[in-house]
Amino acid sequence: MATYLEFEKPLAEIEGKAEELRALARANEEMDVEKEAAALDKKAAQLLKDLYKDLSPWRKTQVARHPDRPHCKDYIEALFTEYTPLAGDRNFADDHAVMGGLARFNDAPVMVIGHEKGHDTASRIERNFGMARPEGYRKAIRLMDMADRFRLPVITLVDTPGAYPGKGAEERGQAEAIARSTEKCLQIGVPLVSVIIGEGGSGGAVAFATANRIAMLEHSVYSVISPEGCASILWKDAEKMREAAEALRLTAQDLKKLAVIDRIIKEPLGGAQRDRAAAIAAVGSEIALMLDEMKGKKPAELIKDRRKKFLDMGSKGLAA
Amino acid sequence: MNWISNYVKPKINSLFSRREMPENLWTKCPECGTMLFHRELAENLNVCTNCDHHMAISPRARFTALFDGGIFSEIKVPEPIADPLQFRDQKKYPDRMRAAQKSTGEKEAMLVAEGEMGRTPIIAAAQDFSFMGGSMGMYVGNAIVAAAERAVKTKRPLILFAAAGGARMQEGILSLMQMPRTTVAVQMLKEAHLPYIVVLTHPTTGGVTASYAMLGDVQISEPNALICFAGPRVIEQTIREKLPEGFQRAEYLLDHGMLDRVTHRKKLREELVTITRMLMGLTPAIAGDLPAPGKVEDLAKA
Ligand SMILES: [Zn+2]
Numbered sequence: 122m123a124t125y126l127e128f129e130k131p132l133a134e135i136e137g138k139a140e141e142l143r144a145l146a147r148a149n150e151e152m153d154v155e156k157e158a159a160a161l162d163k164k165a166a167q168l169l170k171d172l173y174k175d176l177s178p179w180r181k182t183q184v185a186r187h188p189d190r191p192h193c194k195d196y197i198e199a200l201f202t203e204y205t206p207l208a209g210d211r212n213f214a215d216d217h218a219v220m221g222g223l224a225r226f227n228d229a230p231v232m233v234i235g236h237e238k239g240h241d242t243a244s245r246i247e248r249n250f251g252m253a254r255p256e257g258y259r260k261a262i263r264l265m266d267m268a269d270r271f272r273l274p275v276i277t278l279v280d281t282p283g284a285y286p287g288k289g290a291e292e293r294g295q296a297e298a299i300a301r302s303t304e305k306c307l308q309i310g311v312p313l314v315s316v317i318i319g320e321g322g323s324g325g326a327v328a329f330a331t332a333n334r335i336a337m338l339e340h341s342v343y344s345v346i347s348p349e350g351c352a353s354i355l356w357k358d359a360e361k362m363r364e365a366a367e368a369l370r371l372t373a374q375d376l377k378k379l380a381v382i383d384r385i386i387k388e389p390l391g392g393a394q395r396d397r398a399a400a401i402a403a404v405g406s407e408i409a410l411m412l413d414e415m416k417g418k419k420p421a422e423l424i425k426d427r428r429k430k431f432l433d434m435g436s437k438g439l440a441a
Numbered sequence: 442m443n444w445i446s447n448y449v450k451p452k453i454n455s456l457f458s459r460r461e462m463p464e465n466l467w468t469k470c471p472e473c474g475t476m477l478f479h480r481e482l483a484e485n486l487n488v489c490t491n492c493d494h495h496m497a498i499s500p501r502a503r504f505t506a507l508f509d510g511g512i513f514s515e516i517k518v519p520e521p522i523a524d525p526l527q528f529r530d531q532k533k534y535p536d537r538m539r540a541a542q543k544s545t546g547e548k549e550a551m552l553v554a555e556g557e558m559g560r561t562p563i564i565a566a567a568q569d570f571s572f573m574g575g576s577m578g579m580y581v582g583n584a585i586v587a588a589a590e591r592a593v594k595t596k597r598p599l600i601l602f603a604a605a606g607g608a609r610m611q612e613g614i615l616s617l618m619q620m621p622r623t624t625v626a627v628q629m630l631k632e633a634h635l636p637y638i639v640v641l642t643h644p645t646t647g648g649v650t651a652s653y654a655m656l657g658d659v660q661i662s663e664p665n666a667l668i669c670f671a672g673p674r675v676i677e678q679t680i681r682e683k684l685p686e687g688f689q690r691a692e693y694l695l696d697h698g699m700l701d702r703v704t705h706r707k708k709l710r711e712e713l714v715t716i717t718r719m720l721m722g723l724t725p726a727i728a729g730d731l732p733a734p735g736k737v738e739d740l741a742k743a
Contacts, residue, residue: 284651
């Protein structure tokens with residue numbers, strides 16, 4: 122069963138009807154519903170196209186959070202071979218909200234790191250809904266450091282509502298861990314490429330996405346604060362999330378205009394959740410392209426490029 | 442409007458309107474309720490003379506107390522483009538900016554200066570919580586980059602006084618990008634082997650804490666300052682339990698290994714002189730040789 126978002130309700134009705142008709146036909150052999158069902162299919166296809174033609178920032182936020190969207194684990198399983206998870210921060214714990222380890226991408230060894238949200242109740246709890254604690258960032262720092270020493274490119278997959286706002290997380294230095302992870306991203310002399318696959322939630326995302334090349338899936342979002350959070354602070358009303366999403370310019374399209382990201386990866390019609398394999402493949406080819414762009418660059422050059430990229434960022438505003 | 446008119450104006454106002462007088466001359470300590478006479482409070486660097494509560498202090502007042510004889514020169518910060526996202530909430534961002542500029546007499550939420558502190562040449566940057574919550578946008582990012590570049594060029598240490606509610610939402614993703622940007626600035630200092638000392642003041646939260654404010658060689662905080670990534674209210678809502686007394690306050694962070702020191706504002710200057718001189722390989726400061734810090738009052742008269 123597909124999960125429909127609120128704005129997809131009319132679509133759910135049509136697709137539901139078509140399904141119902143076919144179920145009826147299966148029960149009564151003499152019924153011929155195919156013509157009617159096909160008409161509904163056509164109507165649904167058109168509606169899907171219309172709905173996704175020009176998604177508002179708030180709708181994109183919902184798509185970015187869609188539970189059926191491929192998550193970090195799905196990308197790692199499909200795009201990498203010999204994935205060997207490496208655990209722990211050597212300090213306190215292993216954070217299951219952050220996946221990471223050695224793997225091969227197109228046969229070449231790499232380090233892959235990403236936020237994992239989980240796909241059902243049990244795994245979501247285990248993954249803390251993709252909200253990392255300091256241990257997660259410290260594990261990432263350790264892995265980036267290792268990648269740097271063994272000259273392995275680093276690929277990060279970003280998908281987090283934000284860093285976990287918990288008591289222990291604060292006591293163990295959530296802010297410091299994020300700051301150090303961002304710092305590590307800027308220090309490593311190997312290619313660092315990042316893909317925002319769903320939600321790029323504030324500092325928790327920056328800690329992984331301070332990369333040489335940053336790509337975003339077409340309906341993913343990347344923002345300083347969630348639309349709900351922004352609405353409750355600036356509008357004093359969390360229900361104004363549509364307005365806040367609009368104002369924050371958190372879509373891939375706006376971020377490309379602002380030169381905060383380099384590339385937009387096209388999603389299948391109706392979002393990555395409607396054709397997961399196609400979305401995963403598209404991300405794979407984009408990672409390959411981004412890594413290619415950095416082939417042959419010396420460590421100092423990679424560090425310099427990364428610094429320049431971030432120092433220059435925002436200097437042109439929307440006219441960039 | 443500049444800082445002088447900011448200081449002088451209330452006085453002039455008080456001459457014309459007696460009703461405003463008590464408001465302008467007396468400040469009530471939010472902690473203990475004591476009424477503090479403005480001159481006394483300014484001389485005590487905005488620390489309550491009764492209970493030692495550290496109130497906010499403007500970057501200019503802080504620099505006046507920090508630099509020898511209260512003399513410092515401002516370092517020019519490159520102007521970012523205004524309102525880069527054309528942000529509209531209930532108010533327009535440029536209107537919020539103008540209101541903040543009017544109420545503080547400052548251009549933006551950070552001031553950068555150079556001068557001598559205990560005859561030690563330094564660069565200092567201070568964040569202004571009264572300017573839109575000290576929030577970090579493009580300007581604050583530019584200020585930190587400018588401070589670091591100046592420090593590297595003149596081979597001076599950078600002392601940064603942080604105070605912010607976090608990133609400036611009205612600059613959206615560009616405010617978030619100040620986290621890596623300012624981290625690059627910190628790296629410039631580290632590579633030049635120059636000390637970067639952070640003084641955390643009340644409150645320092647969010648993306649500011651999670652970038653330049655936590656990357657100092659030495660991390661000092663003023664007493665009882667709230668220092669955190671996520672604020673206590675957000676955490677209480679998430680974990681649905683009451684947080685312990687003093688949670689996320691400077692002393693709590695010191696206990697949890699997140700800070701080097703918690704230092705009273707009145708002792709801060711001397712401590713900064715001691716630390717920077719050691720890190721810079723300079724001779725010890727001679728206590729009697731330190732010119733007395735200047736007073737805001739004197740400068741206002743001059
Ligand atoms: Zn008091």
